[in-house]
Amino acid sequence: MRRIWAVAPALLVSGSLALAGCSTIGEDGGGSDGASSPDRVVLVTHDSFSLPKPLQRKFEEQSGYDLVVRGSGDAGILTNKLVLTKDDPLGDVAFGVDNTFASRALDAGVFAPYDASLPAGADQYRLAGDDDHELTPIDNASVCVNVDDTWFASHDLAPPKTLDDLADPRYRDLFVTPGAATSSPGMAFLLTTVAAYGEDGWQDYWSRLMANGTRLVDGWSQAYEVDFTQGGGKGDRPIVLSYDSSPAFTVADGTSTTSALLDTCFRQVEYAGVLAGAANPQGAEALVDFLLTPEVQAALPDSMYVFPVDASVPLPKEWASFAKQPTDPYAVDPADISAHRDEWLREWSDVTSR
Amino acid sequence: MRRALALAALAAVPLAVLGVFFVLPVLGMVSEGFWTDGRFDPAAVLEVLGRPRVHRVVWFTVWSASAGTALSLLLGVPAAHLLHRRRFPGRRVLRAVLLVPFVLPTVVVGVAFRELIGEAGPLGFLGLDGSAAAIVAGLVFFNVAVVIRAVGAAWESLDPRPAEAAAALGASPAHVFRTVTLPMLRPAIMSAASVVFLFCATAFGVVLTLGGLRYSSVETEIYLLTTNLLDLQAAAALSIVQLVAITSLLVVTSRLRAVPDPTLARSTARPPRVSRADWPGLLATGLVVVLVGLPVAALVAGSLQVGDGYGLANYRALDTVGSRSALLVPVTDALVTSLRTAVDATWMSLSLGLLVAVVVTRRSRSRTERRARGLLDGLFMLPLGVSAVTLGFGFLITLDRPPVDFRDSLLLVPIAQALVALPLVVRTLAPVLGGVDDRQRQAAASLGAGPLRAFLTVDLPAMWKPLLAAAGFAFAVSLGEFGATSFLAREDHPTLPIVIYHLIGHPGAMNYGMALAASVVLAGTTALVMLLVERLRVPSVGSF
Numbered sequence: 060m061r062r063i064w065a066v067a068p069a070l071l072v073s074g075s076l077a078l079a080g081c082s083t084i085g086e087d088g089g090g091s092d093g094a095s096s097p098d099r100v101v102l103v104t105h106d107s108f109s110l111p112k113p114l115q116r117k118f119e120e121q122s123g124y125d126l127v128v129r130g131s132g133d134a135g136i137l138t139n140k141l142v143l144t145k146d147d148p149l150g151d152v153a154f155g156v157d158n159t160f161a162s163r164a165l166d167a168g169v170f171a172p173y174d175a176s177l178p179a180g181a182d183q184y185r186l187a188g189d190d191d192h193e194l195t196p197i198d199n200a201s202v203c204v205n206v207d208d209t210w211f212a213s214h215d216l217a218p219p220k221t222l223d224d225l226a227d228p229r230y231r232d233l234f235v236t237p238g239a240a241t242s243s244p245g246m247a248f249l250l251t252t253v254a255a256y257g258e259d260g261w262q263d264y265w266s267r268l269m270a271n272g273t274r275l276v277d278g279w280s281q282a283y284e285v286d287f288t289q290g291g292g293k294g295d296r297p298i299v300l301s302y303d304s305s306p307a308f309t310v311a312d313g314t315s316t317t318s319a320l321l322d323t324c325f326r327q328v329e330y331a332g333v334l335a336g337a338a339n340p341q342g343a344e345a346l347v348d349f350l351l352t353p354e355v356q357a358a359l360p361d362s363m364y365v366f367p368v369d370a371s372v373p374l375p376k377e378w379a380s381f382a383k384q385p386t387d388p389y390a391v392d393p394a395d396i397s398a399h400r401d402e403w404l405r406e407w408s409d410v411t412s413r
Numbered sequence: 414m415r416r417a418l419a420l421a422a423l424a425a426v427p428l429a430v431l432g433v434f435f436v437l438p439v440l441g442m443v444s445e446g447f448w449t450d451g452r453f454d455p456a457a458v459l460e461v462l463g464r465p466r467v468h469r470v471v472w473f474t475v476w477s478a479s480a481g482t483a484l485s486l487l488l489g490v491p492a493a494h495l496l497h498r499r500r501f502p503g504r505r506v507l508r509a510v511l512l513v514p515f516v517l518p519t520v521v522v523g524v525a526f527r528e529l530i531g532e533a534g535p536l537g538f539l540g541l542d543g544s545a546a547a548i549v550a551g552l553v554f555f556n557v558a559v560v561i562r563a564v565g566a567a568w569e570s571l572d573p574r575p576a577e578a579a580a581a582l583g584a585s586p587a588h589v590f591r592t593v594t595l596p597m598l599r600p601a602i603m604s605a606a607s608v609v610f611l612f613c614a615t616a617f618g619v620v621l622t623l624g625g626l627r628y629s630s631v632e633t634e635i636y637l638l639t640t641n642l643l644d645l646q647a648a649a650a651l652s653i654v655q656l657v658a659i660t661s662l663l664v665v666t667s668r669l670r671a672v673p674d675p676t677l678a679r680s681t682a683r684p685p686r687v688s689r690a691d692w693p694g695l696l697a698t699g700l701v702v703v704l705v706g707l708p709v710a711a712l713v714a715g716s717l718q719v720g721d722g723y724g725l726a727n728y729r730a731l732d733t734v735g736s737r738s739a740l741l742v743p744v745t746d747a748l749v750t751s752l753r754t755a756v757d758a759t760w761m762s763l764s765l766g767l768l769v770a771v772v773v774t775r776r777s778r779s780r781t782e783r784r785a786r787g788l789l790d791g792l793f794m795l796p797l798g799v800s801a802v803t804l805g806f807g808f809l810i811t812l813d814r815p816p817v818d819f820r821d822s823l824l825l826v827p828i829a830q831a832l833v834a835l836p837l838v839v840r841t842l843a844p845v846l847g848g849v850d851d852r853q854r855q856a857a858a859s860l861g862a863g864p865l866r867a868f869l870t871v872d873l874p875a876m877w878k879p880l881l882a883a884a885g886f887a888f889a890v891s892l893g894e895f896g897a898t899s900f901l902a903r904e905d906h907p908t909l910p911i912v913i914y915h916l917i918g919h920p921g922a923m924n925y926g927m928a929l930a931a932s933v934v935l936a937g938t939t940a941l942v943m944l945l946v947e948r949l950r951v952p953s954v955g956s957f
Contacts, residue, residue, distance in 0.1 A: 291925030295533030
């Protein structure tokens with residue numbers, strides 16, 4: 060009998076822990092009443108979305124709406140979520156659908172038209188085939204092959220320049236890339252090769268690539284941080300698939316130790332759009348406009364590792380010096396990507412696991 | 414009749430929770446695959462099952478999970494003997510530390526593993542990178558502790574006298590083990606094996622990261638089909654394969670487990686010191702320590718690396734939002750969120766687990782009743798065997814209208830984590846409750862105590878320590894959960910594993926260092942929780 064009372068303190072402690080805020084209950088506040096509220100804007104996005112708190116507050120002050128951000132998963136998960144919930148949308152506005160998934164969302168009728176006025180230079184990022192202006196370009200980043208210049212200097216070897224070089228025996232066992240099936244930059248690289256070698260030629264290129272000792276890993280972190288010679292884990296591969304902005308993150312003593320090969324790039328553009336059936340379409344449009352303001356555009360490189368679509372905003376110092384963008388990246392028609400994704404991934408899996 | 418009603422009443426709450434937060438979402442997602450354009454079309458799903466690729470994927474899942482389970486048992490059982498039946502300094506710390514892998518995010522473990530076995534790593538000469546052997550090693554890394562704890566707990570309370578008697582009659586140690594000890598341990602070994610098999614068969618990151626993309630399992634395939642290709646028919650087909658396989662596994666293991674519970678014959682004898690005859694245990698424990706210790710050591714070393722030297726800068730940066738404000742909240746805030754979420758997940762899974770444990774351990778009067786209780790027992794194991802992405806998408810499409818509009822609720826994360834922890838909680842509580850002699854309850858009843866009073870005076874005293882121990886387990890599971898959490902967590906309230914994932918997925922030496930430092934903090938917090946649980950010294954913690 061006495062031992063029962065020994066439990067009482069434990070129950071008391073846990074009860075008071077919950078009351079003292081060691082629990083998430085009671086935190087819900089205005090968050091529990093779904094999307095149907097006219098005085099707030101619900102932004103649905105992916106887990107890489109990150110806008111500094113002061114900017115989020117600024118939007119709330121200017122527009123008079125509370126901003127609620129719901130972000131999880133990558134661009135693919137985001138797109139599929141939007142498609143699956145299109146009859147009862149998760150929010151008012153979405154950010155983060157990119158040009159490799161955009162067609163799927165457009166075909167499903169996820170977005171409502173909204174023709175935002177674009178800043179200088181942003182027109183070139185519009186999605187081909189989006190004639191109703193359902194998607195507004197917000198940022199872009201190109202997936203490019205990166206090389207460790209210090210490694211090539213110390214090995215007396217000229218760094219590769221083109222896609223063909225990667226299959227050249229001189230660069231045998233030097234390249235590491237995330238796979239297309241499991242990684243968004245990996246998929247972009249597959250699309251690069253589709254654009255470069257044609258719908259019937261890329262399979263042969265990949266055979267040569269694999270025969271030349273290319274290492275495949277599951278994601279960008281593995282490729283860059285573990286296998287790349289300039290990554291956190293000091294790996295053994297001096298050629299890696301990464302982004303055009305990556306050289307800005309390897310600056311030492313006023314110079315970057317890596318560079319991006321600008322003839323191997325595929326440009327990913329991220330879009331924002333008002334969701335069809337949004338409870339607060341005005342608020343959604345206000346947020347799309349806000350994402351295009353110079354302040355947000357200028358904050359993009361530091362908070363989301365991407366380039367703004369506004370050509371007039373200044374870039375951070377390292378970016379201005381070391382992050383060079385390709386002038387003529389490879390491109391594949393979004394409708395083609397949507398139609399062939401399944402087939403290309405299957406063929407790619409066959410070629411690379413042979 | 415009254416018994417049936419009482420059973421139904423006790424089971425109602427856990428069943429309702431499981432129904433709303435598991436059965437409904439999974440059914441919702443699977444039916445998306447069966448209905449194409451508003452038309453019921455099962456033929457398309459069945460057609461998927463005929464694809465050669467699906468056969469390959471299922472075959473790989475079965476053999477890699479079997480190999481992972483077998484190896485975990487091979488190492489875990491002798492190590493359990495040493496760590497739970499022998500006395501040596503530091504064994505409690507060792508037991509707590511060996512549980513750390515259980516909660517580490519796979520993305521970090523993947524980095525740590527590949528820094529060791531990659532071609533540039535110190536173990537690169539083994540040529541393990543991207544091989545099936547590496548996948549199996551990863552599976553063992555994550556799961557061997559489950560075997561050690563489950564089997565160790567049962568072993569600890571085994572009566573040593575039958576084995577001693579057999580030895581005195583001249584049986585060799587191997588003979589004693591085979592004919593006396595093993596049969597008594599079989600229930601514990603079987604239930605550990607079933608849980609480990611479930612964990613192995615649904616492993617996701619390990620297969621992709623360590624297998625170098627050459628292998629796919631049912632789980633990775635469902636992920637690819639759902640998140641990338643939106644091929645819901647194929648995903649539904651594979652989800653059904655998963656459910657059928659898990660159900661049959663549970664049926665088989667519940668049969669094999671159905672022997673009198675060895676924890677009934679409790680022994681309190683002080684364990685003897687380590688002797689030369691313990692070489693199998695020493696060898697296995699040594700291998701486990703190397704397997705678990707090397708990647709963890711690589712992780713700690715990486716977290717201390719600053720530029721070309723060593724320092725604590727990565728740890729000092731944890732209360733910032735990163736060198737370029739890459740995070741919305743500092744890592745320390747994420748730790749607080751993680752801890753608060755874990756408090757909720759813990760009380761949720763404890764209350765549900767307690768109810769389930771009571772329901773499944775009460776003596777059955779009829780065969781139907783026993784069947785019903787066995788069915789319930791298995792039902793609550795299912796969340797371990799279903800893909801987190803199926804569940805995550807299912808939440809979004811089914812829990813979207815009143816009265817169950819939870820899509821925006823902060824409580825969704827602890828609820829999902831509680832469901833993951835529930836099988837472990839039930840497996841910790843059920844053996845203890847099952848070990849309470851029913852005659853004590855009858856005595857209490859005949860003295861005039863109602864069912865509640867009888868529970869308070871008979872059952873609760875026997876289980877308040879196991880309850881606290883299960884609490885520690887649920888807490889740790891919640892701290893480490895990534896799959897479902899990444900789907901449901903809100904941007905402004907990320908948990909620690911999510912922040913680690915975010916940090917390691919973006920360029921910058923500082924981000925990488927901070928991710929490793931944050932993982933060490935997560936591991937340390939977990940080890941601390943486990944050490945506190947160890948202090949309670951409950952024989953059935955982790956006894957599945």
